[in-house]
Amino acid sequence: MISVSLAWIAEKVEGTLNTKSVEQLKIKGVSTDTRTLQPGDLFIALAGPNHNAHDHLFRALEKGAAAIIVSQPVDCPLPLILVEDTKIALGKLGAAVKQEVNPKTVGITGSSGKTTVKEMVASILSVKGKVLFTKGNYNNDIGVPLTLLRLEKQHEYAVIEMGANHLGEIAYTTNLVEPDVATIVNAAASHLEGFGSLFGVARAKSEIFKGLGTKGTAILNRDSQFYSFWEGKTSHLNCLTFSPESAEGDYHAEDIAMGMDGCAEFELVCPTGRAAIRMSIPGTHNVGNALLAAALSINVGANLEEVQLGLFNMREVGGRLNVKQLTNQIRLLDDTYNANVASVNAAIDLLATFSGNRIFVFGDMAELGDKARYYHEQVGEYAKSKGITSVYSLGVLSQFASAVFNENGFHFDTKEALIDMLNQNVAFEQRDISILVKGSRSARMELVVKEIEESPVGKFERRRERIAC
16 A cells, blocks of 8 residues: 555544544555554444444554544544544445556456456566556455545556445445456356346446546447447447457457367457467356457557567466366366356356367256246256256256256266265266366355365376376
């Protein structure tokens, strides 16, 4: 964070500083969690339905907090700023720091793929200069301002991911971020309990364009069923499109070819020219993500050479469709970070490109409302249509996907039982084996990945060689 005075902070959050003697006290960091608070930080006491940080102010004192922001009178020797709402104060402070640093800013939302697109844009822009980008899941109404507070004077670019589970959340965060260019990667069945319907998802995502202003640029997914709806929301803006499927997109792909590693090569065609792109992460769906990342980056100053280099050098994102070659015969596709129908189908598409025995290990997709069973059955039908060999399900809802496969569908109550069956079924398999593991965060499917890596499945090839001898 940039170094600012306590008086400056009090002004920006519209609060009252309890003493003038510390007005010029310099603050270089902000924390909302006493567990990670560093000496000299400003501590903001957030209050929620299940936790009130005002109860931990003396812990903040012990950890070396320089000052605190509170929303209720407290007995504490630290300098304090009193505000009406500490969460709103956090947002105001994040927005003020962003305005002070004033980097070129990219805003990204969507039901799936937004983290991958964010990482792609950050990789491209890092070729040009210093980039701040969202870390982990800091993409909600608390995480976004905390991300903005990490800005330093040297940051030329900011790439901010914005998520939501209810209407109004993205409208709030995008007004803090004030992006120069913004996009919706897609809208799919996710968080339906908060949005009510798929159209509710699309409407909530469209809130990202409210913070753009008349000089902002919106990048729209021309292949989305909600393209016309979003186009109507951006008629006052500079509007461009991307499409991996149609040459009508301002940013589109030609001559797509998939490598043996599942990574794509293609020709990027856009208003500034053409460039040969070689992806470093697998999946045909990442062609669309790369087109979008190129559009976002170019519209804040990147050139085609920087796009090429940034996409080629991009590193894998943990738990997001990483391909791990366990042996010469066994390939593990780890896509366990999260799941909705669109992202599951994209992972199935990649699994379908590999030859041999293709096994889909599926955990529950969360927050799908009263159509949850239907969406899980739909995933099973899609996997079957793509020629997937078998489905192993783990969870209450995922069993409706494995049921579609009849005798090639297996449902388990524990991951241990799943791993045991997997070991049995591949023990004497002569073909190549590709195993996709996918599920929502609540399904904890990363634990299944770990079990597979440590189980005899990963040693299958050596066992078979011994048998052959």
